[in-house]
Amino acid sequence: MVLLALSVLATGFGLGLAYGGWTRACAGNTCPSIAVLESYRPTQALKVYAADGRLIQEVGVEHRTLVRLEELAPAVPAAFVAVEDKRFYEHHGIDTRGIARAMVANVRAMGFAEGFSTITMQLARNVWREKLPSTKAISRKLREMRVALELEETYSKDRILELYLTQIFLGGSAYGVEAGAQRYFGKSARDLNVAEAALLAGIIRAPNAYDPRRSPARVLRRRNLVLNLMRDQGYLSPEEAERWKAYPVALSSREDFGDVAPYFVEWVRQQIYARFGSAIYERGYRVYTTLDLDMQMAAERAMEEQLERIEAQEYGAFHHLTYQQYVDSLYQPGAKIAETPYLQGGLITLDADSGYVRAMVGGRDFSHSEWNRVTQAERQAGSTFKPFVYSAAIRAGKPASYMIDDGPISIMQNDTMPWEPQNFDDRFYGPMTMRRGLALSRNLVAIRLGLELGVPVVIGEAQRYGLSTRLPRFNSMFIGSASVIPMEMASAYTAFATLGMQAAPVAVLRVEDADGNIVWRPQVRRTRVLDVERAWLLTNMLTWVIDRGTATGAVRVRGGFRPPAGGKTGTTNDGTDVWFIGFTPEMVTAVWIGFDQPRKIKANAQGGLLAAPAWVQLMNEVYERRPSPHAWERPEGLVLHRIDNSTGYRATDFCPRESVYFEWFIPGTEPVEFCPIHNPFERMFTNAPGALSRMGGHD
Numbered sequence: 001m002v003l004l005a006l007s008v009l010a011t012g013f014g015l016g017l018a019y020g021g022w023t024r025a026c027a028g029n030t031c032p033s034i035a036v037l038e039s040y041r042p043t044q045a046l047k048v049y050a051a052d053g054r055l056i057q058e059v060g061v062e063h064r065t066l067v068r069l070e071e072l073a074p075a076v077p078a079a080f081v082a083v084e085d086k087r088f089y090e091h092h093g094i095d096t097r098g099i100a101r102a103m104v105a106n107v108r109a110m111g112f113a114e115g116f117s118t119i120t121m122q123l124a125r126n127v128w129r130e131k132l133p134s135t136k137a138i139s140r141k142l143r144e145m146r147v148a149l150e151l152e153e154t155y156s157k158d159r160i161l162e163l164y165l166t167q168i169f170l171g172g173s174a175y176g177v178e179a180g181a182q183r184y185f186g187k188s189a190r191d192l193n194v195a196e197a198a199l200l201a202g203i204i205r206a207p208n209a210y211d212p213r214r215s216p217a218r219v220l221r222r223r224n225l226v227l228n229l230m231r232d233q234g235y236l237s238p239e240e241a242e243r244w245k246a247y248p249v250a251l252s253s254r255e256d257f258g259d260v261a262p263y264f265v266e267w268v269r270q271q272i273y274a275r276f277g278s279a280i281y282e283r284g285y286r287v288y289t290t291l292d293l294d295m296q297m298a299a300e301r302a303m304e305e306q307l308e309r310i311e312a313q314e315y316g317a318f319h320h321l322t323y324q325q326y327v328d329s330l331y332q333p334g335a336k337i338a339e340t341p342y343l344q345g346g347l348i349t350l351d352a353d354s355g356y357v358r359a360m361v362g363g364r365d366f367s368h369s370e371w372n373r374v375t376q377a378e379r380q381a382g383s384t385f386k387p388f389v390y391s392a393a394i395r396a397g398k399p400a401s402y403m404i405d406d407g408p409i410s411i412m413q414n415d416t417m418p419w420e421p422q423n424f425d426d427r428f429y430g431p432m433t434m435r436r437g438l439a440l441s442r443n444l445v446a447i448r449l450g451l452e453l454g455v456p457v458v459i460g461e462a463q464r465y466g467l468s469t470r471l472p473r474f475n476s477m478f479i480g481s482a483s484v485i486p487m488e489m490a491s492a493y494t495a496f497a498t499l500g501m502q503a504a505p506v507a508v509l510r511v512e513d514a515d516g517n518i519v520w521r522p523q524v525r526r527t528r529v530l531d532v533e534r535a536w537l538l539t540n541m542l543t544w545v546i547d548r549g550t551a552t553g554a555v556r557v558r559g560g561f562r563p564p565a566g567g568k569t570g571t572t573n574d575g576t577d578v579w580f581i582g583f584t585p586e587m588v589t590a591v592w593i594g595f596d597q598p599r600k601i602k603a604n605a606q607g608g609l610l611a612a613p614a615w616v617q618l619m620n621e622v623y624e625r626r627p628s629p630h631a632w633e634r635p636e637g638l639v640l641h642r643i644d645n646s647t648g649y650r651a652t653d654f655c656p657r658e659s660v661y662f663e664w665f666i667p668g669t670e671p672v673e674f675c676p677i678h679n680p681f682e683r684m685f686t687n688a689p690g691a692l693s694r695m696g697g698h699d
């Protein structure tokens with residue numbers, strides 16, 4: 001009787017403690033109010049998409065995408081219910097059988113060996129982390145149970161499960177099944193098969209321990225356990241379970257495209273932050289960009305492989321620290337540096353008509369330096385500036401056959417030593433046409449032409465094309481001593497690709513909020529900077545750079561690139577910056593190579609030698625996937641004449657064949673006189689007094 005009485009007292013005492021704990025669990029406002037779920041929106045990171053809708057990267061602490069339960073592949077909720085709460089649809093928030101089983105296991109282990117949280121309790125803990133922290137305490141469990149019961153009284157099972165599947169942590173920065181599916185399989189949770197759904201459900205127990213990339217064997221065993229549970233609970237037949245257990249663990253090669261286009265993503269993030277503030281990291285904004293992912297990856301390959309070729313001394317001796325040497329010996333993981341010591345490069349591709357940014361390589365390694373050499377750097381333009389001088393000349397009415405002397409010049413500047421500029425090869429070819437001077441990038445031709453026009457005229461012309469940097473009022477500006485921003489140069493060259501319409505760079509197609517409402521749609525900005533006739537003449541001159549000039553070897557001969565194209569090489573006098581800006585009728589790509597702290601790259605550094613091959617590699621890959629564009633259509637009204645390129649006059653039948661070419665003119669700008677040098681009759685009349693009367697005597 002005594003033992004029975006003691007047992008009754010002990011049981012009563014235990015029940016009293018339990019009841020007291022239950023009634024006091026939420027005392028002092030320690031339990032959260034579930035009313036917040038009516039307007040609850042879990043944190044969602046900023047999502048950046050490529051032009052074709054592929055996810056490039058998520059920016060924020062918690063990567064999460066909300067997906068409705070009915071949109072998920074059926075195997076997804078089934079797998080999570082099977083492994084986390086098999087009686088989910090039977091209990092009312094608390095699984096009493098699960099509690100009893102866990103208590104027995106914990107008593108045997110003399111500690112917390114097994115939990116008894118239902119999906120509803122887990123949801124409560126995940127939503128209200130501050131009031132329901134993940135500590136193994138009876139008081140916290142009691143609060144979870146109280147909140148779970150209230151949730152079940154208020155919301156349907158499907159709504160609870162939907163919230164749970166968007167809230168759970170699945171490793172890395174992935175929260176929710178959609179982010180987890182993208183992280184591990186590179187696809188939406190709508191498209192997961194049974195094996196993939198089971199693997200995802202198996203991760204939730206310990207995301208770090210069950211990371212499939214680090215522990216594939218352990219994850220395989222865990223996945224197959226989930227498949228067995230799905231079989232035992234009737235979600236799969238025994239045959240289906242065995243078939244899916246034989247399915248390989250096929251992970252995506254990347255979680256997203258986060259290692260692609262980091263400079264572009266950061267540039268976009270800055271624009272979105274400036275417009276919407278810190279809310280972009282929490283409210284699930286979706287940014288649809290202009291980026292062409294395939295072109296971007298091709299651009300990154302082309303840039304890196306060309307830099308490696310230079311460092312490997314394929315173009316001659318290279319006496320600087322290489323990127324690999326820096327990584328192997330000097331780089332401190334995680335360290336960011338303002339200026340990298342190794343050879344750098346920048347590349348940007350714009351759609352010529354719209355200005356859409358299709359590819360951007362802002363530097364060699366974003367983890368080393370976030371400085372964007374395409375959008376932020378100001379580097380000397382070298383000869384890539386010369387087209388603006390020629391544009392001003394054509395605007396002033398000078399034809400492409402206009403003769404300029406490629407000869408020595410000496411100019412006193414500020415009562416100091418005379419300025420005596422040289423050509424790259426230290427040679428002078430004498431008088432030549434503007435067309436030939438541009439194709440061969442002759443410095444003295446550009447300087448003399450600029451002197452005829454005047455510094456203010458050339459500055460105004462460059463600004464008309466969209467250059468915003470300070471252009472010094474020195475004669476050296478004619479050959480590219482001014483510093484420019486690569487992105488602005490690419491934008492300026494869109495006017496050559498489109499016959500006079502300059503397009504400003506655009507990176508964002510639209511921004512949507514979490515509900516799919518468009519909250520920003522940037523506009524394309526195009527400006528006519530040159531009429532079609534003059535623009536066609538200038539563009540046609542720039543095609544000679546590739547067909548007969550400084551880029552011919554790299555583009556047509558060694559590169560084998562055949563579609564219609566124009567461009568301009570660029571090299572600074574001290575060899576610190578090399579450029580190639582090339583264009584087709586569809587797109588413009590600017591390539592720059594140099595050091596962050598300017599210094600000579602190598603002996604005989606040239607844009608056509610070092611920068612143009614990267615452009616060629618990219619363009620060859622791009623035009624393997626698309627048809628070659630049609631050449632620029634010549635506008636009506638231009639007139640054609642045979643010209644002697646050694647004199648600029650109209651050619652006669654006596655002009656040497658190698659000197660004669662066909663030139664197009666805007667009516668009124670063409671030469672009217674025939675070549676006096678290669679006309680024997682003209683020489684006779686000019687050099688022999690009385691010759692005309694003697695010839696007349698023969699009549």
